[in-house]
Amino acid sequence: MNPISSLVFVLLLTVFPTQILCQTALMEQACRYTTYKLLCLETLAPDPEAQSATDLKTLVKVSLKYTENQALDIDNKILQLIKSATGDVKPVLNNCSDKYLIVVEKIQAAEASLGYNDVAGAKTWLKDATTNRNMCDEGFKGKPFKSPISDMTTKLGQMQSNAESIIAHI
Template sequence: MNPISSLVFVLLLTVFPTQILCQTPLVEQACGYTIYKVLCLETFVPDPAAKAATDLLTLAKISLKHLETKASDVDTEIIKQKNSAKDEGLKQALSSCSDYYLTVVEKLQAAGVSLADSNYVSVKDWMSEATVNRQRCDQVFQGKPFKSPISESTTTLSQLQNNAEAIISHLP
């Protein structure tokens, strides 16, 4: 792409982000509730189910499903890191994190069931418990002579959860 074409695209994207990126007012509305709007759009725009959604509840379910998938991906990443780690302390920390992340995934699955039942109080409770377990994993690395190799992934997961919670909080 030549520089002028790039400039025109950026200007169009700035002026008409909804029409270019998501092409659905519902996705734009839902992402408008979130703090991490760009991440929200990156989550929904390539998802055909999100584009086809006709109500906020459907987008909330899709958002929670993406969150659950990301949590499972983080757990898989933790296991890979643990299996390749040379340092025993790091292996132990990653093993503890994997245990916490199994719980995170379980709590998010339970939140999905509660969301399907329109039990929003339970959804909030399950998601809070998922947050606690995610934070416990982060705490495993505090005060250690090594940095968490999954900190970027856990930050993204936290942002996805924040977005999902923001959308869910706007359900009737």
């Protein structure tokens, strides 16, 4: 566990002790299924819908909502970067913008599939989102510049992995 994640968790416990300690049995169960447990708790614990959840499906919906928001944030960041980009980085960012529109659509499709109790469909849509996210990342490989969105895309991948891990237990 990295120091920043530990600090955030301690702060969450300090600010919301009863909500986190009393309402987290299901959240803790769900997050035990994930690779990025602390990120899972950081995502779910402050959310009112997650706090009142009575099933894993609700927690997955919340997790996917935040995953979608992260993808939208990345797309907005890419659009900002394109405005000031020059040289070889601009076409790579344009490609990423196209891919992230698809990533957002695929995450939204996964959310819709869950709404229809189509777990298999949700898994498929999320795999498609990963494929498009990876296509963006591939554009930066072998270039003389680093991806300006790599930290954000790493977090998105972790958030999506957490959602997929919980979905596997519905």
